[in-house]
Amino acid sequence: MQPEKELLQQKARQILLKLASVYTPSGSEASAKEIMKEISEDLSLNLKVTESNSYYLNEGSSFLLASHIDTVPGFIQPKEDDRYIWGRGVVDAKGPLTAMILASWYLKQEGIDVSVAALADEENKSRGARELLGSGKKFDIIIIGEPSNTTDIVVEYRGVAHLDINCNGIAEHASSSKDNIILQTNEKLRNVVQLPSSYDAPSIVPTILKCGEAYNVTPSSCYIHLDCRFSVLSNFNEILERIKATFQDCKVDLVEYVPPAKTQLNDLVKSLQRSLLTLGVKPRLVRKAGTSDMNILTAITREILAYGPGESKLEHTNFEKINLEEIYISVLAYVRTMEDLWKRLGKTS
Incomplete structure (x- = not known):
């Protein structure tokens, strides 16, 4: 069964506008606490807040969708029209985070538990990712939520x-x-x-x-x-x-x-490629010259990649905007990939 498009886009609009309304440059992630509580209660996904002010929804799964809650400095008042939402962080990375939250919410209704992490300090020293690395937890699958033009699968960072x-x-x-x-x-x-x-x-x-x-x-x-x-x-x-x-x-x-990070052409990459193809999207495997939390979290999972909605050229600019269609496609891509790997790894609902 496929999530109903209008409902998902409506929820995406609501969640992203809430997230974008709170100014969360690195070090100020605690400002999002009340908004994250609202999202947790609205979607019935349990919330955990850590010492670094990272936020976990539906914690406990070995499948993790991980984005970040912090942004670069410079608040931009969010605004919207029928198709787009503008604001600081809507591309990097509250748009990808919104898609991941909705994917987890939908999958939970199917009996598939996927955790979501809104990590702190990614734009600085990655305290949230380092905190998770030091926790001793291991994961079967991690997808890092970063803007990748909705078509690109990031398999390597310098x-x-x-x-x-x-x-x-x-x-x-x-x-x-x-x-x-x-x-x-x-x-x-x-x-x-x-x-x-x-x-x-x-x-x-x-x-x-x-x-x-x-x-x-x-x-x-x-x-x-x-x-x-x-x-x-x-x-x-x-x-x-x-x-x-x-x-x-x-x-x-x-x-x-x-350290640099590189993932192989593994089951996760292949599954996401297939998911995108079924959505009419031709995926590309790409390398990024910068870094992300993927560089750190590679050490605690068998399979990892980065993927998400949003034009990467708009990251850190004063022109951040994201199309709700991009978020919808990314939600479906996350959902189909998690469904596929849940079955392949013999998980039970």
């Missing part, structure tokens, strides 16, 4: 590392200086920087450079921040050792590391 580098020099009057840490730092940077070129080629990009305290005195120190991106084909330890060797007379600290 990893990221953030490095803080502090170099010390000699402060001298500019009129008679013999030593300049700015020039020395610049030379080192020229030796390590690799601007983005292709997916599998690692990139090493300086994003912050702070030197100097006065107009007429050379700096006594310089601070550099490097953003490193790399695919599963790269050896990050080799990248790190090269940076440390270049900045051997400076202090190099690895402040964040997220």
Whole structure:
């Protein structure tokens, strides 16, 4: 049986407008607590709130639909017309989250239990995903709810590392200086920087450079921040050792590391492909240059991928909007995929 389209789109509109009306930049996820309670009660899906202010609906299943409740900063007042909803996070990722909530609600009526996670801090340090990783829980299936144009199945993300580098020099009057840490730092940077070129080629990009305290005195120190991106084909330890060797007379600290993630052409991928084809959607397998909670949660499941409604080019922009038709298609795709794998794995209703 297929969910009734008008009913699903009506519920999607209601849920997404509620979620978009609450401003939840990373660190402010607690603001969504009352809205999540309302959604939980309306759909009869039990709610659990964790220490990170992540939200779980219908917790306890080995099948998990996981999106995130936080957004980038900058509230945008939600608005709607017959087809679209605008607002901060409607694409990334409250639209995908809405589709996942409705899929879980529908599947529960069929006797199929699928949990939903609205994870915290995905746009920052992924506290919600790391909290789940540290919980010791394991899952048969995880689908990450990220905007993928409704057609794309994301099977790979690059990893990221953030490095803080502090170099010390000699402060001298500019009129008679013999030593300049700015020039020395610049030379080192020229030796390590690799601007983005292709997916599998690692990139090493300086994003912050702070030197100097006065107009007429050379700096006594310089601070550099490097953003490193790399695919599963790269050896990050080799990248790190090269940076440390270049900045051997400076202090190099690895402040964040997220490994790359790649999923194989497994039962989950094949099932979602079939589900989309039955909906008249031609799926594509894609790789994304950024990161998501998939990078972290790969460690606690046999099969994982990322998929969801919303145009990925609208992520983090002031023009986020999503079509209710996209959400409806994604709900059906989640539902059909979960139904198929529930049977294949011998689950009982």
